[in-house]
Amino acid sequence: GTTVINTASIPKSKGFKDYQEVYNEIAEKVHEEEDADDGAGRYGLLTRLAWHNSGTYKKSDNTGGSYGGTMIYKPEETDGENAGLSIGREFLSEFKEKYPWLSRGDLWTLAGVVAVQECGGPKIKWRPGREDIDDQQRVPENGRLPNAHLGAPHVRDVFSRMGFTDQETVALIGAHALGKCHTDRSGYDGPWGPSFNMFTNDFFVRLLQNWHIRKWDGNKQYEDDESNSFMMLPTDMALKEDGNFLKYVKQYAEDQDLFFEDFANAFSKLLELGITFPKDSKPFMFKTLEEQED
Ligand code: ZEM
Known part of the structure; x- marks a missing residue:
């Protein structure tokens, strides 16, 4: 072709x-x-x-x-x-x-x-x-x-279609430290953490904490056990459920410099x-x- x-x-x-x-x-x-x-x-x-x-x-x-x-x-x-x-x-x-x-x-x-x-x-x-x-x-x-409602195989399909490895995929999704979801845009609601206008590795730190399904009328999303104030998408949670994705989640939660370096390369x-x-x-x-x- x-x-x-x-x-x-x-x-x-x-x-x-x-x-x-x-x-x-x-x-x-x-x-x-x-x-x-x-x-x-x-x-x-x-x-x-x-x-x-x-x-x-x-x-x-x-x-x-x-x-x-x-x-x-x-x-x-x-x-x-x-x-x-x-x-x-x-x-x-x-x-x-x-x-x-x-x-x-x-x-x-x-x-x-x-x-x-x-x-x-x-x-x-x-x-x-x-x-x-x-x-x-x-x-x-x-x-x-990508469709936020789906799981790890979908995330891998979409990012490998673009030519990304699992490591690059996880690094990129770390951008969810920033900004928030809007019910009138995606149907999801709220920020992933409290420092949503600072670029940090906080997304990975929080992801490793405990989450439950939020009880509400909107799209299926998760809320943190500790404060019930922050959110995760099903595709975010999928990064914890897949062993190879989880490996990088843990690395980035522990090492902000490594996350910054890998994010910069993958985003570029x-x-x-x-x-x-x-x-x-x-x-x-x-x-x-x-x-x-x-
Ligand atoms: Zn997002 N993302 N994203 N993402 N995203 C939203 C918001 C933001 C997914 C997704 O469905 C959604 C990446 C990967 C994936 C950002 C950056 C990056 C929202 C909420 C959804 C539903 C939109 C709204 O309501 O305003 C899915 C399924 C992804 C992969 C599996 C990657 C990669 C990103 C950058 C490198 C950012 C910064 C936001 C916050 C937007 C805002 O307006 O504050």
Whole structure:
């Protein structure tokens, strides 16, 4: 069969400084809106936008992925799994207007890097050059993103379709330290822990504690025995039920540095799935706003 090739190409006059400038502007707006969403801010939302933009990737035919920024088109736009992400795209739209040379795929993945780094997460290597795809034939169908109701085999199917190992899969799901679930978006409710606007390994620490099924009218989800205040999705709990997933959950719960390193590598890989970069392209590592203060 034929394989899609997505070649990265950077506007000739643009370099690191231009992208750091965009990073800074997004970061400033993220910090201005720290109180949004009842104190969750925009960290979780923008991380999830970058993930869902990328997570449609299918390794076997190189379709989907972040390259084309296709989420503005049906059926991807109206995929139930993407409910609420229009808020993230809307948040970023002013930057698409100000920097017309920046593609949607670059903007949304860069915003994911901003979100992770600005709330204390690891440095994420990032490369530019995605191009907008406006060909409706190339918009991925629904059903590629994971379904939170299912178990470990489903999680492994979805992430291995993208080309991830079990270790990378577990590391990536550690992003559930950030943000929260919204009943009007996914039907799930609440944050995974108390520090949902800080990037930490807390998701793994909590996952290893005791959980029970929450008694409520909504989707099946878990709540912690200790405070009845935090949540886990069935797919999160599945990481404890599968021996090979559990091995990495335990490692990351014990070693935050290891989690940061593995997350950074896996997230960077996620944002670049399916893209062919020039052989000599060097990844950018952006400075946080804090690091640029004198
Ligand atoms: Zn999530 N995720 N995710 N995830 N996710 C939600 C929220 C967030 C799954 C899932 O169904 C859901 C990864 C993997 C998986 C984030 C990041 C990453 C929500 C709640 C659901 C239902 C959405 C809502 O109501 O707003 C499933 C089944 C996953 C794999 C099995 C990976 C990988 C992620 C990043 C690397 C983040 C940050 C959020 C919080 C969003 C927010 O708005 O605060």
